[in-house]
Amino acid sequence: xxxxxxxxxxxxxxxxxxxxxxxxxxxxxxxxxxxxxxxxxxxxxxxxxxxxxxxxxxxxxxxxxxxxxxxxxxxxxxxxxxxxxxxxxxxxxxxxxxxxxxxxxxxxxxxxxxxxxxxxxxxxxxxxxxxxxxxxxxxxxxxxxxxxxxxxxxxxxxxxxxxxxxxxxxxxxxxxxxxxxxxxxxxxxxxxxxxxxxxxxxxxxxxxxxxxxxxxxxxxxxxxxxxxxxxxxxxxxxxxxxxxxxxxxxxxxxxxxxxxx
Amino acid sequence: xxxxxxxxxxxxxxxxxxxxxxxxxxxxxxxxxxxxxxxxxxxxxxxxxxxxxxxxxxxxxxxxxxxxxxxxxxxxxxxxxxxxxxxxxxxxxxxxxxxxxxxxxxxxxxxxxxxxxxxxxxxxxxxxxxxxxxxxxxxxxxxxxxxxxxxxxxxxxxxxxxxxxxxxxxxxxxxxxxxxxxxxxxxxxxxxxxxxxxxxxxxxxxxxxxxxxxxxxxxxxxxxxxxxxxxxxxxxxx
Numbered sequence: 002x003x004x005x006x007x008x009x010x011x012x013x014x015x016x017x018x019x020x021x022x023x024x025x026x027x028x029x030x031x032x033x034x035x036x037x038x039x040x041x042x043x044x045x046x047x048x049x050x051x052x053x054x055x056x057x058x059x060x061x062x063x064x065x066x067x068x069x070x071x072x073x074x075x076x077x078x079x080x081x082x083x084x085x086x087x088x089x090x091x092x093x094x095x096x097x098x099x100x101x102x103x104x105x106x107x108x109x110x111x112x113x114x115x116x117x118x119x120x121x122x123x124x125x126x127x128x129x130x131x132x133x134x135x136x137x138x139x140x141x142x143x144x145x146x147x148x149x150x151x152x153x154x155x156x157x158x159x160x161x162x163x164x165x166x167x168x169x170x171x172x173x174x175x176x177x178x179x180x181x182x183x184x185x186x187x188x189x190x191x192x193x194x195x196x197x198x199x200x201x202x203x204x205x206x207x208x209x210x211x212x213x214x215x216x217x218x219x220x221x222x223x224x225x226x227x228x229x230x231x232x233x234x235x236x237x238x239x240x241x242x243x244x245x246x247x248x249x250x251x252x253x254x255x256x257x258x259x260x261x262x
Numbered sequence: 263x264x265x266x267x268x269x270x271x272x273x274x275x276x277x278x279x280x281x282x283x284x285x286x287x288x289x290x291x292x293x294x295x296x297x298x299x300x301x302x303x304x305x306x307x308x309x310x311x312x313x314x315x316x317x318x319x320x321x322x323x324x325x326x327x328x329x330x331x332x333x334x335x336x337x338x339x340x341x342x343x344x345x346x347x348x349x350x351x352x353x354x355x356x357x358x359x360x361x362x363x364x365x366x367x368x369x370x371x372x373x374x375x376x377x378x379x380x381x382x383x384x385x386x387x388x389x390x391x392x393x394x395x396x397x398x399x400x401x402x403x404x405x406x407x408x409x410x411x412x413x414x415x416x417x418x419x420x421x422x423x424x425x426x427x428x429x430x431x432x433x434x435x436x437x438x439x440x441x442x443x444x445x446x447x448x449x450x451x452x453x454x455x456x457x458x459x460x461x462x463x464x465x466x467x468x469x470x471x472x473x474x475x476x477x478x479x480x481x482x483x484x485x486x487x488x489x490x491x492x493x494x495x496x497x498x499x500x
Contacts, residue, residue, distance in 0.1 A: 102490040133312050133389055140311050140340035144485075144492045181314040181361050182339070 035081035035230060036111030039147070040072040041104055041138075043097065043117045045155070045222075046087030048073070050213025055204035060160075062213035064089075072114075074223030079230060084108060093117040094126045098134040102141050113142050114187070114226060116152035118175075119212060122167035132174035139182050150230060151179045153190035155222065158200035159211030165200070187229040189222050192236065196221065299497060300348035302379060304356055306338035307496060309386040309418025309484025310394055315339040315361035316368070316385060318347075322354045337361055338385075341484050341492040346380045358383060358396070371398045380498075386418030386440055386484065397440050404478050404499055410447040412478030412499070415457075417441050421487035424460035429453050429481075436460050442480075450475035457483055457493060467491045476500075 040046050048070025050062030068085065076083035086104050091097045097117050105113055115138055121131060135151065142149040153172035157164045172190040179186035197203035205218035214222060228235035306316055317334035325332055335356070336347040349356075353375045360366040371383060380401040387395040406412045415427045417437040424436045429446065430453055437443040450473055457467040466487050473479055478499040485491040 099489070130390075136314055137312050140313075141490050143339065144341045144490070178314070181363075 033081045035079050037081055037109060038072070038075060038079070038083045038112045038114055038150075038230075039104065039108040039110040040070075040075070040083060040085050040087065040114045041097070041101060041117065042087045042115065042152075043091045043093070043120055044087065044089035044213060045119060046070055046072060046085060046114075046116050047089050048085070048087070048219065049089050050207045050210070051216055051219050053207055053215040055215060055217055057207075057215070059207035059210050059215070062207045062210050069219070071116075071219050071223040071226060074220060075114075075227050075230075078223060078227035082110070084110060090120060091117065092120045092124060092126065094121050094130050094134045095124075098137060101138050102145075105142055105145050105147055108147070111148060112150055112185075112230060113147045114150045114152060116154070116187075116189070116222075118154050118168060118171040119157075119164065121171065122157075122164040125167060128167075128170040128174050131171045132178060135175060135178045136182075139178060139184060143182075148185070149182075150185040150187055150226065151175050152187040152222075152226065155189050155193045155205070155214060155218065156197065156200050156203070157211050158197075158203055158206055159209040161211035162200065164212070185229050187222075187226045189225050192225055193221070196236075298345040299380070299500075300346045302351060303346035303348045304335060304381040304383065305344045305346045305496075306336060306358065307344065307382060307384045307416060307418070307480070307482050308338045308340050308342070309384065309416075309482055310388060311340060311420075311485045311490060312388040312390060313340065313385065313394060317359050317361050317364065318383065319357045319359065319364060320349055320354050321357070322350055322352055332364070334359075334361075334364075341482065341494050344496070349381075351375070356381070356383070358385070368394065369396050382480075384416055384418060384440070384442075384482075386420075388420050388486065392420055395440055397442075399442065401498060404445055406476055406478055406499065407447050409450070409475055411450040411453070411473045411475055412445040412447050413453070413473070413495075414445045414478075414480055414498075415443040416480050416482045417443075418482060418484045419466065419487055419491055420485070422459040422461075422466065425466070425483060426458045426460050427481065427483075428456045445478060450477075455481060455493065457491070459487055467493045469493065471495050 048065045051065045051069035052063060053059050072083045072085040118131060139149050153175045154168040197205060205214055205221050207213050207215050225235045304318055306318055308316055316338050318336045319332055320335050323332045335349055338344045354373050356371040357367045358369055377400055381398060382401060383396060383398040385396050387393050404412060413429050415434055415437050417425050417439055424438050426436045427434050430448055432446060432448055434443050434446050452470050453473050454470050459466050477497060479495040480498050481493055481495050483493050
């Protein structure tokens, strides 16, 4: 009889142990569901202009001395290791695309974000040429087993307003390549336009410099990339807003127009 | 006493089940290692690094009764896995288009009813310099000597007029740009390959693939020399 008690006791012990073992097994599994990101691009990936506030007057966007830009923010948002391989000043169609294979080859990340093209606008690179280069990058990524995440380019303003014609053209090409290849699309430009309907007053950019995002701008881009990779809608609307009285809604609209995030 | 014993056995059994559940946790299920190749069908080998994915449509594929749309027979991306997709046995024209753009036809491949079997379409070249090219052929009947693996090369890499290849040290004849080499038969297992550009003997790709016996593979060489070259084996037979 005492033997039976021991067995009962042992069973109860196991009953409680079982979830613990299962928990331990879960703990052993990788905590990171994303497998790391390689962030490829130019100064907008590197993080030039980060550290400034919306109300500051910035004529020359500062170079960050610490890890900056959207990659470091995505690392926090997704809790996955991120490698920033942005090269300021790089032209995608004539420089970046040739650097791309070696960067992807030497990376163990599962995802590769590509956000580049602002400097192509300076040299007025043909948008078809841009699309071919981007398609090449997608093909290289997938041949190496990495999943590309393509980013459209934020609108410029002020001293760099003239670039918008080109960057918008490149963004159209980014959407097309994403569509044809079924890749993830971080449509920064679309959300940017929603938030900054009046580019001259956009609180996401260093102004009057007009090309590089400020801290709020990099927060914004990071949210778009993180949401895209997580499979959710960036800046998902808050339901409470619908129940707010009319006067408060108007206040909200005013704030939106100021471009504050 | 017997009742006590059976209870005890039941408890031991339960104990065993609990232990089993506590110790288990590995992933279950094995993969289906069937080739996935249809006996009669079509496949696209996409070796063009500048080109978007491609769709192949058959002129005799049935339309969707609701939308009127025709589903592509196959979609192929640069150096990605593809199998022979089943196609109807009849006179037809295969149209190769940009993926998701059925009206954007790149080229067509007409097929007579007599020509049955497996049709391979190779797309190579580039947009910006050499132009996108294609070649298509019906797979030949190949007898694989027992205990060997058959290997051939298709050359779809730009910036190399001819390439040479060797597999576990055994060389194959040089293959011209867009060309299809002859099969060689070697011992299966880990196959080390080495691809060179003939003109300057520059090694453009090397690596190892594990290949099974009594099968035949195409080693497709795609991409662009001095930029990015990819090599991938595709199962031809059985």
